[in-house]
Amino acid sequence: MSELLPPLLLVGCGKMGGAMFDGWLKEGPAPSFIVDRHRDSVPPPHQLVRSLDAVPASFRPGMIVLATKPQKVDAVLPALAPFAAHAPVLSVLAGRTVESLATALNACLPAGSGAPAIIRAMPNTPSAIGQGMTVCYAPPPATSADRRLCARLLSAVGEVAWIDHEDQMDMVTAISGSGPAYVFLLAELLEQVGINHGLPAPLARQIARQTVAGSGALMQASGLDAATLRQNVTSPGGTTQQALAVLMAPDAWPATLDAALAAAARRARELSGPQPVS
Ligand SMILES: NC(=O)c1ccc[n+]([C@@H]2O[C@H](COP(=O)([O-])OP(=O)(O)OC[C@H]3O[C@@H](n4cnc5c(N)ncnc54)[C@H](O)[C@@H]3O)[C@@H](O)[C@H]2O)c1
Secondary structure, eight states, X not given: OOOXXXXXXXXXXXXXXXXXXXXXXXXXXXXXXXXOSSOOOOOTTSEEESSGGGSOTTOOOSXXXXXXXXXXXXXXXXXXXXXXXXXXXXXXXXXXXXXXXXXXXXXXXXXXXXXXXXXXXXXXXXXXXXXXXXXXXOOTTSXXXXXXXXXXXXXXXXXXXXXXXXGGHHHHIIIIITHHHHHHHHHHHHHHHHHHTTOOHHHHHHXXXXXXXXXXHHHHHHOXXXXXXXXXXXXXXXXXXXXXXXXXXXXXXXXXXXXXXXHHHHHHHHTSSOOXXX
C-alpha cells in the first residue's frame, strides 16, 4: 500500500483546488483541513471549515495549498501566517510571484520569523482524474525536501515538470493552465458547426466530444508526435488537407493562437502582485 499523503491545509477548494483535492482523495491524504466558502462537504476524516479561524492552531499540515482567486488571497494571509511558519506553501495562483507572496506573508509573521517557503505551481483541471499537468517553481528557502513533497503531491494528480526561471511561468500558465479551456472550446465549436450544417444536435455533440477525447487518448497512448498523428489523418488530396489549408494559414490558427497565448501571459504578468479585492 502506498504511503499516505501528508495532512494538508487546502485554502480554496473551488474549481482548481477541488480538482486537485478530488485527485488527492484517491490517494488518501492524512486527515486534512479544507477551507472553503462554497464547497458542500468533504469525506471524513477530512474537515471542511468556512474560515481559517476555525482551523485548530495545533494543526500541523505537511503542506499548505493556496488555491483562492488571486483577488482573495491577501485577505487570508494573516490567518494563514501561523501555519506557514511550520509548513511550506504551495501556491497555484495564476500570476502571483513568489517574491510578492512571500513579502505579503512575511508582513503577517512576527518579527524575526524565518522567510516562508513558497512553491509556485501551475496545475490544470484534468488533475481531478489524475491527468493533470503541473509546472512548479521552488526557489530558496524552499528545500529539496519541500520539492520532494510537492512532487509527491502533484504527481498523484498527473505529470509534473519544474522550471528554474519564474518568468517562464506566465507562458506555462497560458499553455497548460488555461489550455484545457481551448480544447473544450474546440469541442464546443466542432459541435456547433455540425449543428449549423444540419447535423442532429445529439450526433454533433457525440462526434465532437469523442473526437477530442479519443485524439487526446491516442496521442498519450501512442507517444507519437502531434505532427505525425496529424499527418496520419491527412490523406494526400483528401478532405483533411483542405481543412488544414484553412486552419494552418499563417494568419489563421498560428497567428490566432499566438495572440491568444500572448494575451493570457500578459494577464498573468498583471496578476503578479497584490490585486484589488473583487
Ligand atoms: N480553474 C483553473 O483551471 C485553474 C488552473 C490553474 C490555476 N488556477 C488558480 O487557482 C486559483 C483558484 O481558481 P478557481 O478557478 O479554482 O477559483 P474558484 O473561485 O472556483 O475557487 C476559489 C475558492 O476559494 C474560496 N475562497 C475564497 N476566499 C476564501 C476565504 N477567505 N476563505 C475560504 N475560502 C475562500 C471560494 O469559496 C472558492 O470556492 C486561482 O488563483 C487560479 O489562478 C486555476
